[in-house]
Amino acid sequence: MIRFDNVTKRYDRGREALSNVSLQVDPGELVFLTGRSGAGKSTLLKLIGLLERPTRGQVLVDGRNISRLPARKIPRHRRQIGMVFQDHKLLEDRSVFENIALPMIIAGYSQREIRARVRAALEHVGLLNREKSTPSQLSTGEQQRIGIARAVVARPKLLLADEPTGNLDPELSLDIMNLFQRFNQVGVTMLIATHDLGLLEQLGGRCIVLEDGEIRHGEHQTL
Amino acid sequence: MTMASMKNYLLRHAQNCIGSLGNMTRQPVASAMTIAVIGIALAMPSGLNVLVRNGQAVAGGWESIRDFSVYLKPGSSLENASQLREQILQLNIVETARLISADQALTELRNDTAFSEVLGALDDNPLPHTVVVRPNPAATPDALKEFQEELIARPNVDLVKLDTEWLERLNALLELARRGVWIAAVLLLGAVIVIIGNTIRLDIQNRRAQIEVSKLLGASDGFVRRPFLYTGFWYGLCGAVVALLLLIISLWVISGPVKRLVQLYGGGFQPIGVDRLTLITVVAGGLLAGLGGAWIAVARHLSDIQPKV
Numbered sequence: 171m172i173r174f175d176n177v178t179k180r181y182d183r184g185r186e187a188l189s190n191v192s193l194q195v196d197p198g199e200l201v202f203l204t205g206r207s208g209a210g211k212s213t214l215l216k217l218i219g220l221l222e223r224p225t226r227g228q229v230l231v232d233g234r235n236i237s238r239l240p241a242r243k244i245p246r247h248r249r250q251i252g253m254v255f256q257d258h259k260l261l262e263d264r265s266v267f268e269n270i271a272l273p274m275i276i277a278g279y280s281q282r283e284i285r286a287r288v289r290a291a292l293e294h295v296g297l298l299n300r301e302k303s304t305p306s307q308l309s310t311g312e313q314q315r316i317g318i319a320r321a322v323v324a325r326p327k328l329l330l331a332d333e334p335t336g337n338l339d340p341e342l343s344l345d346i347m348n349l350f351q352r353f354n355q356v357g358v359t360m361l362i363a364t365h366d367l368g369l370l371e372q373l374g375g376r377c378i379v380l381e382d383g384e385i386r387h388g389e390h391q392t393l
Numbered sequence: 394m395t396m397a398s399m400k401n402y403l404l405r406h407a408q409n410c411i412g413s414l415g416n417m418t419r420q421p422v423a424s425a426m427t428i429a430v431i432g433i434a435l436a437m438p439s440g441l442n443v444l445v446r447n448g449q450a451v452a453g454g455w456e457s458i459r460d461f462s463v464y465l466k467p468g469s470s471l472e473n474a475s476q477l478r479e480q481i482l483q484l485n486i487v488e489t490a491r492l493i494s495a496d497q498a499l500t501e502l503r504n505d506t507a508f509s510e511v512l513g514a515l516d517d518n519p520l521p522h523t524v525v526v527r528p529n530p531a532a533t534p535d536a537l538k539e540f541q542e543e544l545i546a547r548p549n550v551d552l553v554k555l556d557t558e559w560l561e562r563l564n565a566l567l568e569l570a571r572r573g574v575w576i577a578a579v580l581l582l583g584a585v586i587v588i589i590g591n592t593i594r595l596d597i598q599n600r601r602a603q604i605e606v607s608k609l610l611g612a613s614d615g616f617v618r619r620p621f622l623y624t625g626f627w628y629g630l631c632g633a634v635v636a637l638l639l640l641i642i643s644l645w646v647i648s649g650p651v652k653r654l655v656q657l658y659g660g661g662f663q664p665i666g667v668d669r670l671t672l673i674t675v676v677a678g679g680l681l682a683g684l685g686g687a688w689i690a691v692a693r694h695l696s697d698i699q700p701k702v
C-alpha cells in the first residue's frame with residue numbers, strides 16, 4: 171500500500187528530515203511510527219499525503235508513484251487518503267455534522283448518501299447525539315473522535331494519523347487507539363505516528379522507529 | 394458524466410450560489426455598502442449615456458432641417474422680396490420657399506412677450522423681409538454651399554444664413570460628450586472591479602481556515618474557487634439592480650422638466666428612458682466586473698493558501 175524507496179527529504183534550511191528511507195506497508199496493515207519529536211515522523215506522513223515532495227527517491231501509494239504527480243492531481247490523491255491530526259483541524263464555525271460531511275461534499279456525493287454515511291461514522295465513534303454541536307462544545311477526546319469520523323467517512327483505503335493522542339490522557343488515548351484498531355479490522359490500512367511508547371507496549375503490533383531521519387528498526391515486517 | 398452525478402454537480406452549484414448569497418447577508422451592512430458603491434459607479438456612466446443618447450435623438454430629429462434664411466437689404470420693397478421668392482422657387486435644388494414680410498416678422502416678434510416692450514418703443518420696423526428656403530433633402534453639402542454663394546450674389550440680398558451651423562456644433566459637442574461617457578464608463582468599471590476584488594480578497598482571508606482544511610481533505614482548486622466567484626457574481630448583479638433603480642429614480646426626478654422641454658420643441662421627440670439596451674448594458678457590466686474582480690482576487694490569493702500541518 172505504501173512503499174518508500176531511498177527517500178530523502180531536505181527542507182530549505184538544509185536540515186535533512188528524512189535520510190535515505192526505505193519501507194513498505196502492506197494493504198490492511200496497522201503500523202505505528204515512532205521516535206522522538208523531530209525524528210521525521212510528520213515529514214514521512216506529509217510525503218504520503220503530498221503536503222511535501224521528496225527531495226530524492228520514490229514514494230509509491232497503492233502502486234502509483236506519487237513523487238512526480240502533477241499539482242492538479244493532488245486533490246484527487248488526497249481524497250483517497252484519510253488524515254487525522256493532533257490538533258484535529260475541525261472548523262469551529264461549523265457543526266459536527268458539517269465537519270464530518272466536508273470530505274463527502276468535496277468528493278461530490280449526493281445529499282442522501284452524505285446524511286447516511288455521516289450518521290454511520292458518528293455512530294462508529296459513539297457521538298451520534300452530538301451532530302448539531304459545534305466542536306468547541308465538545309471535550310478534547312470527543313473532538314479527536316470527530317476528526318477520526320471525518321477521516322473515515324469517505325471510506326479511504328489508507329488512513330494516516332499524526333500524533334492523534336498527543337493532547338489526550340492515557341485512558342482516552344487507549345480509547346482512540348482501540349477505535350483505530352476497529353477500523354483496521356474492516357480492512358483500512360493504517361499508519362499512525364506517535365511518541366507514546368507506553369501506549370505502543372499495551373497495543374503491540376508492527377512499529378517503525380525513526381531516529382534523526384533514519385529508520386532504526388522495523389522497515390520490514392519483523393515485530 | 395452520468396445523470397446522477399450531473400444532478401449532483403448542478404445541485405452543488407446551486408448550493409454554492411445560494412450559499413454565497415447567504416454569506417453576504419451575514420454581514421448586511423458591509424455588503425449593502427459595497428453594493429451601493431457598485432450601484433452608484435455603474436449608474437453614473439449609464440445615466441450620462443442615457444442623457445447623451447437623448448441629446449443625439451433630439452439633434453437627429455433636426456438633421457433634416459437645413460433651412461436657409463435669405464435676408465433682403467433694408468429698403469427693399471415687398472415686391473422685390475416676392476420676386477426673389479419666385480426666382481428661387483424655379484431652382485431645382487429648392488423644395489419650398491416661404492416669404493416672411495417685415496410686418497409679419499414684427500407681429501410674430503411682438504407676440505413673444507420678451508420683446509414686445511422693446512419693439513413698442515421703436516418708431517420704424519427694423520426688420521428686413523425674409524425668404525426662408527428649404528432645399529431638397531437629397532442635396533449634397535457641396536451643392537448647398539454653391540447654392541448659398543449663388544444666393545448671396547443676387548441683388549437685394551443682404552445676408553444668407555444657413556441655420557444648421559449651430560446643429561453641427563451641437564453634434565460635435567454631443568460626440569465629445571459621448572466619448573467622455575465612454576472614458577467614464579471604463580474608469581468606473583475598473584473601480585468596480587477593484588472594489589469587488591478587494592471585497593473578495595477580505596472574504597478569502599476571513600475563510601482561510603476553511604480553505605486550508607478543504608485543501609487538506611482533497612478539495613480541487615475549482616471547489617475552493619467556486620463560492621468566491623459566486624460572491625462576485627452576486628455583488629455584480631445586486632450592484633446592477635441598484636444602478637438601474639438609481640437610474641429610474643433619477644429619470645423620474647427630471648421627467649417634469651424634460652416633458653416641458655419636449656413640448657417647447659413641438660413634441661416631435663420621444664425621450665429615451667431606461668430601455669432594453671441600458672438594462673442589458675448595466676447588467677452585463679455589473680456581472681463582468683463582479684466575475685472579473687472575483688477571478689482576479691481568487692487567482693492572486695487562493696494559491697497562497699496551502700494547508701500547513
